[in-house]
Amino acid sequence: MKTGKTLPAAITIFGAKGDLTKRKLIPALYNLYTDKHLPPVFVIYCVDFLPEDETAFKLDLLAGINEFSRNGKANEKEWEGFAKNIFYLQGDFLKTETYTGLKGKLDAFGKKQKQNGSRIFYFAVAPRFIEIIAEGLYKHTICNRDGLDRIVVEKPFGTDLDTAKKLNRFLTKRFAEKQIYRIDHYLGKEAVQNIMAFRFANYVFEPLWNKKYIDHVQISVAEEVGVGKRGGYYEGSGALRDMVQNHLLQLLCIVAMDSPEFYQSELIRDAKVKVLKDIRPYTPAQVLKNVIRGQYTAGNVHGVPRLPYRKEEHVLSASNTETFVAARLFIDNDRWKGVPFFLRTGKSMPVQSSVIVVQFKDSPHKIFKDDITPNRLIISIQPELEISLLFESKVPGLKMKLKPVEMDFTYQESYTETIPEAYEALLLDVLDGNPTLFMRADQVEAAWKVVMPILDTWKKYPAKELHLYKAGTWGPTAATALLKPYAKDWFRLSAREDSIK
Structure with a gap:
Protein backbone atom coordinates (compact mmCIF):
# COMPACT_ATOMS: atom_id res chain seq x y z
CA MET A 1 0.00 0.00 0.00
CA LYS A 155 16.09 6.82 24.26
CA PRO A 156 17.33 7.33 26.90
CA PHE A 157 15.80 10.80 26.86
CA GLY A 158 17.54 12.12 29.95
CA THR A 159 18.66 10.15 32.98
CA ASP A 160 16.18 11.71 35.41
CA LEU A 161 13.51 14.42 35.48
CA ASP A 162 15.97 17.32 35.66
CA THR A 163 18.09 16.14 32.73
CA ALA A 164 14.97 15.38 30.67
CA LYS A 165 13.65 18.90 31.29
CA LYS A 166 17.04 20.37 30.41
CA LEU A 167 17.19 18.41 27.16
CA ASN A 168 13.61 19.36 26.27
CA ARG A 169 14.39 23.05 26.86
CA PHE A 170 17.55 22.79 24.79
CA LEU A 171 15.82 21.16 21.83
CA THR A 172 12.65 23.27 21.87
CA LYS A 173 14.72 26.47 21.78
CA ARG A 174 16.18 25.27 18.49
CA PHE A 175 13.33 23.33 16.90
CA ALA A 176 9.55 23.39 17.03
CA GLU A 177 8.04 20.63 19.18
CA LYS A 178 6.40 19.17 16.07
CA GLN A 179 9.87 18.66 14.57
CA ILE A 180 11.09 16.50 17.48
CA TYR A 181 10.34 12.77 17.28
CA ARG A 182 11.32 10.99 20.52
CA ILE A 183 11.28 7.38 19.47
CA ASP A 184 10.36 4.33 21.54
CA HIS A 185 10.52 1.33 19.23
CA TYR A 186 8.07 -0.60 21.42
CA LEU A 187 5.26 1.67 20.26
CA GLY A 188 5.90 0.68 16.65
CA LYS A 189 5.28 -3.02 17.25
CA GLU A 190 2.24 -4.29 15.40
CA ALA A 191 0.68 -5.93 18.46
CA VAL A 192 1.10 -2.75 20.52
CA GLN A 193 -0.59 -0.64 17.85
CA ASN A 194 -3.39 -3.20 17.71
CA ILE A 195 -4.24 -2.66 21.39
CA MET A 196 -5.70 0.71 20.50
CA ALA A 197 -7.68 -0.75 17.60
CA PHE A 198 -8.88 -3.59 19.83
CA ARG A 199 -10.03 -1.22 22.56
CA PHE A 200 -11.60 1.61 20.60
CA ALA A 201 -12.98 -0.16 17.53
CA ASN A 202 -14.78 -2.89 19.52
CA TYR A 203 -17.30 -1.23 21.79
CA VAL A 204 -18.24 -4.52 23.42
CA PHE A 205 -15.19 -4.14 25.72
CA GLU A 206 -15.60 -0.48 26.66
CA PRO A 207 -18.33 -0.98 29.32
CA LEU A 208 -16.08 -3.57 31.02
CA TRP A 209 -12.88 -1.49 30.85
CA ASN A 210 -12.97 0.00 34.34
CA LYS A 211 -12.68 -0.61 38.08
CA LYS A 212 -16.14 -2.20 38.31
CA TYR A 213 -15.19 -5.23 36.23
CA ILE A 214 -11.37 -5.39 36.14
CA ASP A 215 -9.55 -6.86 39.12
CA HIS A 216 -5.97 -6.05 38.10
CA VAL A 217 -3.64 -5.69 35.12
CA GLN A 218 -0.23 -7.30 34.62
CA ILE A 219 2.32 -5.93 32.13
CA SER A 220 5.40 -8.13 31.89
CA VAL A 221 8.44 -7.80 29.63
CA ALA A 222 10.98 -10.58 30.17
CA GLU A 223 14.38 -10.68 28.49
CA GLU A 224 16.50 -13.80 28.08
CA VAL A 225 19.67 -11.81 27.54
CA GLY A 226 21.94 -10.51 30.25
CA VAL A 227 23.66 -7.15 29.96
CA GLY A 228 26.36 -8.61 27.73
CA LYS A 229 28.76 -5.89 26.59
CA ARG A 230 26.44 -3.11 27.76
CA GLY A 231 27.63 -3.22 31.35
CA GLY A 232 29.10 0.27 31.22
CA TYR A 233 25.82 1.76 30.02
CA TYR A 234 23.70 -0.40 32.28
CA GLU A 235 25.57 0.62 35.42
CA GLY A 236 24.29 4.15 34.89
CA SER A 237 20.84 3.03 33.88
CA GLY A 238 19.40 -0.13 35.40
CA ALA A 239 16.10 -1.75 34.52
CA LEU A 240 13.96 1.08 35.88
CA ARG A 241 15.41 3.70 33.55
CA ASP A 242 16.09 1.31 30.68
CA MET A 243 12.68 -0.35 30.51
CA VAL A 244 10.07 0.89 32.99
CA GLN A 245 10.32 4.65 32.45
CA ASN A 246 9.63 4.24 28.74
CA HIS A 247 8.50 0.85 27.39
CA LEU A 248 6.36 -0.40 30.27
CA LEU A 249 4.80 2.96 31.13
CA GLN A 250 3.92 3.45 27.46
CA LEU A 251 2.17 0.07 27.42
CA LEU A 252 0.34 1.05 30.60
CA CYS A 253 -0.82 4.28 28.93
CA ILE A 254 -2.31 2.45 25.95
CA VAL A 255 -4.14 -0.01 28.22
CA ALA A 256 -5.41 2.62 30.65
CA MET A 257 -6.06 5.74 28.53
CA ASP A 258 -9.54 7.09 27.90
CA SER A 259 -10.79 7.10 24.33
CA PRO A 260 -9.83 10.26 22.46
CA GLU A 261 -12.59 12.06 20.62
CA PHE A 262 -10.89 11.38 17.28
CA TYR A 263 -7.93 9.33 16.05
CA GLN A 264 -5.70 12.38 16.02
CA SER A 265 -2.11 12.50 17.23
CA GLU A 266 -2.35 15.28 19.78
CA LEU A 267 -5.60 13.96 21.27
CA ILE A 268 -4.03 10.51 21.66
CA ARG A 269 -0.92 11.95 23.26
CA ASP A 270 -3.06 14.12 25.55
CA ALA A 271 -4.87 10.99 26.77
CA LYS A 272 -1.56 9.23 27.49
CA VAL A 273 -0.18 12.19 29.43
CA LYS A 274 -3.34 12.27 31.55
CA VAL A 275 -2.79 8.64 32.58
CA LEU A 276 0.78 9.35 33.65
CA LYS A 277 -0.27 12.38 35.65
CA ASP A 278 -2.94 10.31 37.44
CA ILE A 279 -0.49 7.62 38.63
CA ARG A 280 -0.25 7.80 42.40
CA PRO A 281 3.09 9.24 43.61
CA TYR A 282 4.84 7.21 46.31
CA THR A 283 6.57 8.19 49.52
CA PRO A 284 9.87 6.40 50.29
CA ALA A 285 8.02 3.99 52.61
CA GLN A 286 5.48 3.24 49.86
CA VAL A 287 8.29 2.67 47.34
CA LEU A 288 9.83 0.01 49.57
CA LYS A 289 6.42 -1.64 49.92
CA ASN A 290 5.27 -1.45 46.28
CA VAL A 291 8.47 -1.75 44.21
CA ILE A 292 10.81 -4.74 44.11
CA ARG A 293 14.28 -4.49 42.63
CA GLY A 294 16.43 -7.48 41.87
CA GLN A 295 19.76 -8.46 40.38
CA TYR A 296 20.68 -11.75 38.73
CA THR A 297 23.34 -14.04 40.12
CA ALA A 298 25.04 -16.99 38.40
CA GLY A 299 22.70 -19.44 36.76
CA ASN A 300 21.74 -21.12 33.51
CA VAL A 301 19.62 -19.84 30.64
CA HIS A 302 18.57 -22.66 28.30
CA GLY A 303 21.31 -24.79 29.80
CA VAL A 304 24.04 -22.24 29.08
CA PRO A 305 25.89 -20.91 32.14
CA ARG A 306 25.35 -17.21 32.80
CA LEU A 307 27.73 -15.08 34.87
CA PRO A 308 26.32 -13.07 37.76
CA TYR A 309 25.64 -9.43 36.92
CA ARG A 310 28.48 -8.27 39.16
CA LYS A 311 30.98 -10.24 37.04
CA GLU A 312 29.78 -8.94 33.68
CA GLU A 313 32.11 -6.64 31.71
CA HIS A 314 32.40 -3.06 33.01
CA VAL A 315 30.19 -3.78 36.05
CA LEU A 316 31.29 -2.84 39.57
CA SER A 317 32.02 -5.82 41.80
CA ALA A 318 29.72 -4.46 44.53
CA SER A 319 27.10 -3.02 42.17
CA ASN A 320 23.55 -2.48 43.42
CA THR A 321 22.22 -1.76 39.93
CA GLU A 322 18.91 -3.51 39.36
CA THR A 323 18.45 -5.93 36.47
CA PHE A 324 14.87 -6.65 37.54
CA VAL A 325 11.97 -4.45 38.62
CA ALA A 326 8.45 -5.32 39.69
CA ALA A 327 6.08 -2.54 40.70
CA ARG A 328 2.51 -2.14 41.86
CA LEU A 329 1.06 1.15 40.60
CA PHE A 330 -2.34 2.76 41.02
CA ILE A 331 -4.07 5.23 38.72
CA ASP A 332 -6.16 7.58 40.82
CA ASN A 333 -8.94 8.54 38.43
CA ASP A 334 -12.61 7.65 38.07
CA ARG A 335 -11.98 4.75 35.69
CA TRP A 336 -9.19 2.97 37.56
CA LYS A 337 -9.16 4.03 41.21
CA GLY A 338 -8.28 0.99 43.35
CA VAL A 339 -7.22 -1.26 40.44
CA PRO A 340 -3.54 -2.26 40.73
CA PHE A 341 -1.33 -2.26 37.64
CA PHE A 342 1.56 -4.68 38.11
CA LEU A 343 4.65 -4.01 35.99
CA ARG A 344 7.56 -6.43 35.71
CA THR A 345 10.74 -6.56 33.65
CA GLY A 346 14.02 -8.39 34.04
CA LYS A 347 17.12 -9.71 32.33
CA SER A 348 18.46 -13.28 32.28
CA MET A 349 14.96 -14.74 32.52
CA PRO A 350 13.88 -18.14 31.16
CA VAL A 351 12.24 -16.89 27.94
CA GLN A 352 11.85 -13.73 25.91
CA SER A 353 8.26 -12.56 26.24
CA SER A 354 6.09 -9.47 26.44
CA VAL A 355 2.54 -9.95 27.63
CA ILE A 356 -0.33 -7.88 28.99
CA VAL A 357 -2.98 -9.59 31.10
CA VAL A 358 -6.28 -7.92 32.00
CA GLN A 359 -7.88 -10.04 34.73
CA PHE A 360 -11.58 -9.53 35.31
CA LYS A 361 -13.31 -9.80 38.65
CA ASP A 362 -15.06 -12.97 39.70
CA SER A 363 -18.80 -13.25 39.28
CA PRO A 364 -20.50 -11.98 42.46
CA HIS A 365 -22.84 -14.99 42.37
CA LYS A 366 -21.19 -18.30 41.48
CA ILE A 367 -23.53 -21.21 40.85
CA PHE A 368 -20.90 -23.76 39.71
CA LYS A 369 -18.48 -25.18 42.26
CA ASP A 370 -15.74 -25.62 39.66
CA ASP A 371 -16.05 -22.05 38.37
CA ILE A 372 -12.62 -21.17 39.74
CA THR A 373 -10.66 -19.68 36.81
CA PRO A 374 -11.13 -15.93 36.36
CA ASN A 375 -11.80 -14.45 32.93
CA ARG A 376 -8.63 -13.02 31.41
CA LEU A 377 -7.82 -11.02 28.33
CA ILE A 378 -4.29 -11.92 27.24
CA ILE A 379 -2.40 -9.71 24.80
CA SER A 380 0.87 -11.31 23.70
CA ILE A 381 3.34 -8.97 22.01
CA GLN A 382 6.14 -11.51 21.78
CA PRO A 383 7.07 -14.22 21.01
CA GLU A 384 3.62 -14.71 19.46
CA LEU A 385 1.41 -11.85 18.28
CA GLU A 386 -1.88 -12.93 19.76
CA ILE A 387 -4.96 -11.77 21.64
CA SER A 388 -6.98 -14.34 23.54
CA LEU A 389 -9.92 -14.35 25.92
CA LEU A 390 -10.01 -17.00 28.65
CA PHE A 391 -13.47 -18.11 29.80
CA GLU A 392 -15.19 -21.10 31.36
CA SER A 393 -16.98 -23.66 29.20
CA LYS A 394 -18.90 -26.88 29.82
CA VAL A 395 -16.97 -30.05 29.06
CA PRO A 396 -18.96 -32.28 26.66
CA GLY A 397 -20.67 -35.08 28.57
CA LEU A 398 -23.60 -35.94 30.79
CA LYS A 399 -22.42 -33.95 33.80
CA MET A 400 -22.04 -30.22 34.32
CA LYS A 401 -18.28 -29.87 34.46
CA LEU A 402 -16.42 -26.67 33.61
CA LYS A 403 -13.07 -26.16 31.96
CA PRO A 404 -11.27 -22.93 30.98
CA VAL A 405 -10.94 -22.47 27.21
CA GLU A 406 -9.61 -19.73 24.98
CA MET A 407 -10.95 -17.71 22.11
CA ASP A 408 -7.88 -16.79 20.07
CA PHE A 409 -6.86 -14.22 17.51
CA THR A 410 -3.39 -14.74 16.06
CA TYR A 411 -1.77 -12.69 13.33
CA GLN A 412 -0.26 -15.78 11.73
CA GLU A 413 -3.64 -17.45 11.26
CA SER A 414 -5.69 -14.35 10.45
CA TYR A 415 -3.43 -12.52 7.99
CA THR A 416 -1.27 -13.52 5.07
CA GLU A 417 0.54 -10.17 5.03
CA THR A 418 4.02 -10.09 6.52
CA ILE A 419 4.28 -8.06 9.70
CA PRO A 420 6.48 -4.97 9.39
CA GLU A 421 9.22 -4.36 11.92
CA ALA A 422 8.62 -1.61 14.49
CA TYR A 423 11.24 0.65 12.93
CA GLU A 424 9.55 0.43 9.55
CA ALA A 425 6.29 1.76 10.95
CA LEU A 426 8.03 4.47 12.95
CA LEU A 427 10.31 5.65 10.14
CA LEU A 428 7.35 5.83 7.78
CA ASP A 429 5.48 7.94 10.33
CA VAL A 430 8.46 10.30 10.55
CA LEU A 431 8.52 10.65 6.77
CA ASP A 432 4.78 11.32 6.77
CA GLY A 433 5.01 13.80 9.65
CA ASN A 434 2.76 11.69 11.88
CA PRO A 435 3.82 11.99 15.57
CA THR A 436 1.10 9.74 17.06
CA LEU A 437 3.48 6.98 18.18
CA PHE A 438 6.18 9.35 19.43
CA MET A 439 6.54 10.92 22.86
CA ARG A 440 5.87 14.59 23.36
CA ALA A 441 7.99 16.64 25.79
CA ASP A 442 5.34 16.68 28.51
CA GLN A 443 4.83 12.93 28.17
CA VAL A 444 8.54 12.24 28.71
CA GLU A 445 8.59 14.47 31.77
CA ALA A 446 5.39 12.94 33.19
CA ALA A 447 6.93 9.46 32.87
CA TRP A 448 10.04 10.61 34.72
CA LYS A 449 7.84 12.04 37.50
CA VAL A 450 6.38 8.56 38.01
CA VAL A 451 9.78 6.90 38.55
CA MET A 452 11.63 9.71 40.36
CA PRO A 453 10.33 8.77 43.86
CA ILE A 454 11.63 5.26 43.21
CA LEU A 455 15.04 6.46 42.02
CA ASP A 456 15.32 8.89 44.92
CA THR A 457 14.47 6.18 47.46
CA TRP A 458 16.98 3.74 45.99
CA LYS A 459 19.63 6.46 45.99
CA LYS A 460 18.92 7.15 49.67
CA TYR A 461 18.96 3.44 50.57
CA PRO A 462 21.38 1.97 47.98
CA ALA A 463 21.73 -1.51 49.47
CA LYS A 464 18.28 -1.86 51.04
CA GLU A 465 15.91 -4.46 49.63
CA LEU A 466 18.03 -5.55 46.66
CA HIS A 467 16.70 -9.07 45.99
CA LEU A 468 18.97 -11.56 44.24
CA TYR A 469 17.68 -14.15 41.76
CA LYS A 470 19.38 -16.85 39.75
CA ALA A 471 19.83 -16.27 36.03
CA GLY A 472 17.33 -18.44 34.20
CA THR A 473 14.57 -17.95 36.79
CA TRP A 474 11.56 -15.61 36.85
CA GLY A 475 13.05 -13.21 39.36
CA PRO A 476 12.99 -12.88 43.15
CA THR A 477 10.18 -14.44 45.17
CA ALA A 478 9.39 -11.01 46.60
CA ALA A 479 8.01 -10.05 43.19
CA THR A 480 5.43 -12.83 43.43
CA ALA A 481 4.46 -11.76 46.94
CA LEU A 482 3.79 -8.28 45.52
CA LEU A 483 0.78 -9.67 43.65
CA LYS A 484 -1.10 -10.83 46.72
CA PRO A 485 -4.05 -10.97 47.23
CA TYR A 486 -4.84 -10.37 43.56
CA ALA A 487 -2.94 -13.31 42.07
CA LYS A 488 -0.80 -16.25 43.16
CA ASP A 489 1.84 -15.76 40.50
CA TRP A 490 2.76 -13.70 37.47
CA PHE A 491 1.03 -14.85 34.33
CA ARG A 492 3.24 -16.80 31.92
CA LEU A 493 2.33 -18.02 28.45
CA SER A 494 3.80 -21.46 29.16
CA ALA A 495 1.75 -21.76 32.36
CA ARG A 496 -1.34 -20.63 30.44
CA GLU A 497 -0.92 -23.48 28.01
CA ASP A 498 -0.71 -26.00 30.86
CA SER A 499 -3.84 -24.65 32.56
CA ILE A 500 -6.12 -25.17 29.57
CA LYS A 501 -4.95 -28.65 28.55
Missing part, protein backbone atom coordinates in the same frame (compact mmCIF):
# COMPACT_ATOMS: atom_id res chain seq x y z
CA LYS A 2 1.55 3.31 -1.08
CA THR A 3 1.61 6.27 1.24
CA GLY A 4 0.90 8.83 -1.45
CA LYS A 5 3.82 10.95 -0.27
CA THR A 6 5.85 12.10 -3.26
CA LEU A 7 8.04 14.88 -1.86
CA PRO A 8 11.76 14.14 -2.09
CA ALA A 9 13.26 13.00 1.20
CA ALA A 10 16.81 13.48 2.45
CA ILE A 11 17.54 11.16 5.36
CA THR A 12 20.67 11.69 7.45
CA ILE A 13 21.81 9.09 9.96
CA PHE A 14 24.32 10.25 12.58
CA GLY A 15 26.16 7.24 14.02
CA ALA A 16 26.05 5.36 10.75
CA LYS A 17 28.57 2.68 11.74
CA GLY A 18 26.73 1.66 14.88
CA ASP A 19 24.68 -1.48 15.50
CA LEU A 20 21.37 0.39 15.37
CA THR A 21 22.01 1.52 11.81
CA LYS A 22 23.11 -1.89 10.58
CA ARG A 23 20.59 -4.04 12.45
CA LYS A 24 17.48 -1.85 12.40
CA LEU A 25 17.52 1.41 10.43
CA ILE A 26 18.93 0.35 7.06
CA PRO A 27 16.96 -2.95 6.95
CA ALA A 28 13.82 -0.97 7.78
CA LEU A 29 14.48 1.66 5.12
CA TYR A 30 15.30 -1.06 2.59
CA ASN A 31 12.01 -2.84 3.29
CA LEU A 32 10.12 0.45 2.96
CA TYR A 33 11.87 0.95 -0.38
CA THR A 34 11.04 -2.51 -1.74
CA ASP A 35 7.42 -2.16 -0.58
CA LYS A 36 7.13 1.20 -2.39
CA HIS A 37 6.67 3.23 0.80
CA LEU A 38 9.67 5.52 0.36
CA PRO A 39 9.26 8.62 -1.83
CA PRO A 40 10.32 8.06 -5.45
CA VAL A 41 13.24 10.43 -4.91
CA PHE A 42 15.30 10.01 -1.76
CA VAL A 43 18.85 10.07 -0.50
CA ILE A 44 20.46 8.64 2.65
CA TYR A 45 23.54 10.36 4.06
CA CYS A 46 25.38 8.24 6.61
CA VAL A 47 27.62 10.25 8.92
CA ASP A 48 30.22 8.82 11.28
CA PHE A 49 33.59 9.71 12.77
CA LEU A 50 35.66 6.88 11.30
CA PRO A 51 37.09 6.93 7.78
CA GLU A 52 35.44 4.31 5.58
CA ASP A 53 35.51 3.25 1.96
CA GLU A 54 31.97 3.82 0.68
CA THR A 55 31.84 0.54 -1.23
CA ALA A 56 32.96 -1.43 1.82
CA PHE A 57 30.46 0.48 3.96
CA LYS A 58 27.58 -0.43 1.65
CA LEU A 59 28.62 -4.08 1.65
CA ASP A 60 28.49 -4.05 5.43
CA LEU A 61 24.97 -2.57 5.29
CA LEU A 62 23.97 -5.26 2.79
CA ALA A 63 25.25 -7.92 5.20
CA GLY A 64 23.05 -6.32 7.87
CA ILE A 65 19.99 -6.55 5.63
CA ASN A 66 20.74 -10.16 4.74
CA GLU A 67 21.07 -11.07 8.42
CA PHE A 68 18.44 -8.93 10.12
CA SER A 69 15.71 -8.06 7.60
CA ARG A 70 12.35 -9.76 8.13
CA ASN A 71 12.34 -10.50 4.38
CA GLY A 72 15.65 -12.34 4.39
CA LYS A 73 18.37 -11.74 1.85
CA ALA A 74 18.14 -8.68 -0.36
CA ASN A 75 17.22 -8.97 -4.01
CA GLU A 76 20.28 -8.00 -6.05
CA LYS A 77 18.46 -5.60 -8.38
CA GLU A 78 16.45 -3.98 -5.58
CA TRP A 79 19.58 -3.58 -3.48
CA GLU A 80 21.36 -1.83 -6.34
CA GLY A 81 18.45 0.57 -6.76
CA PHE A 82 18.43 1.29 -3.03
CA ALA A 83 22.20 1.45 -2.49
CA LYS A 84 22.81 4.03 -5.22
CA ASN A 85 21.03 6.53 -2.96
CA ILE A 86 23.33 5.89 0.05
CA PHE A 87 26.40 8.05 0.66
CA TYR A 88 28.95 7.83 3.46
CA LEU A 89 30.19 11.09 4.98
CA GLN A 90 33.10 11.00 7.40
CA GLY A 91 32.61 13.68 10.01
CA ASP A 92 33.43 14.53 13.60
CA PHE A 93 30.23 15.64 15.36
CA LEU A 94 32.30 18.25 17.24
CA LYS A 95 33.64 19.99 14.12
CA THR A 96 32.03 22.74 12.07
CA GLU A 97 33.08 21.25 8.74
CA THR A 98 30.89 18.19 9.38
CA TYR A 99 27.77 20.39 9.32
CA THR A 100 28.90 22.73 6.53
CA GLY A 101 29.73 19.70 4.41
CA LEU A 102 26.38 18.07 5.13
CA LYS A 103 24.54 21.33 4.44
CA GLY A 104 26.25 21.56 1.05
CA LYS A 105 25.14 18.03 0.16
CA LEU A 106 21.55 18.66 1.28
CA ASP A 107 21.31 21.98 -0.51
CA ALA A 108 22.67 20.44 -3.72
CA PHE A 109 20.15 17.59 -3.48
CA GLY A 110 17.31 20.10 -3.01
CA LYS A 111 18.38 22.25 -5.96
CA LYS A 112 18.63 19.21 -8.19
CA GLN A 113 15.03 18.24 -7.41
CA LYS A 114 13.78 21.83 -7.97
CA GLN A 115 11.29 21.47 -5.13
CA ASN A 116 11.31 21.50 -1.37
CA GLY A 117 11.51 18.08 0.23
CA SER A 118 11.63 16.75 3.76
CA ARG A 119 14.81 16.39 5.76
CA ILE A 120 15.03 13.69 8.42
CA PHE A 121 17.93 13.61 10.89
CA TYR A 122 18.24 10.40 12.89
CA PHE A 123 20.39 10.57 16.04
CA ALA A 124 21.64 6.97 16.27
CA VAL A 125 24.28 8.11 18.74
CA ALA A 126 25.21 8.00 22.42
CA PRO A 127 23.20 10.48 24.53
CA ARG A 128 26.20 12.76 25.02
CA PHE A 129 26.08 13.70 21.33
CA ILE A 130 22.40 14.71 21.17
CA GLU A 131 22.88 18.34 22.15
CA ILE A 132 26.10 18.63 20.12
CA ILE A 133 24.45 17.46 16.90
CA ALA A 134 21.28 19.46 17.56
CA GLU A 135 23.36 22.61 18.02
CA GLY A 136 25.24 21.91 14.79
CA LEU A 137 22.01 21.53 12.81
CA TYR A 138 20.55 24.68 14.38
CA LYS A 139 23.65 26.86 14.06
CA HIS A 140 24.05 26.05 10.38
CA THR A 141 20.30 26.31 9.58
CA ILE A 142 20.15 22.76 8.28
CA CYS A 143 16.91 21.79 10.05
CA ASN A 144 14.98 25.07 10.23
CA ARG A 145 11.73 24.42 8.30
CA ASP A 146 9.23 23.27 10.93
CA GLY A 147 6.85 21.84 8.35
CA LEU A 148 9.43 19.72 6.53
CA ASP A 149 12.46 19.07 8.71
CA ARG A 150 12.48 16.59 11.63
CA ILE A 151 14.92 15.11 14.12
CA VAL A 152 14.56 11.62 15.59
CA VAL A 153 16.03 11.07 19.05
CA GLU A 154 16.52 7.61 20.57
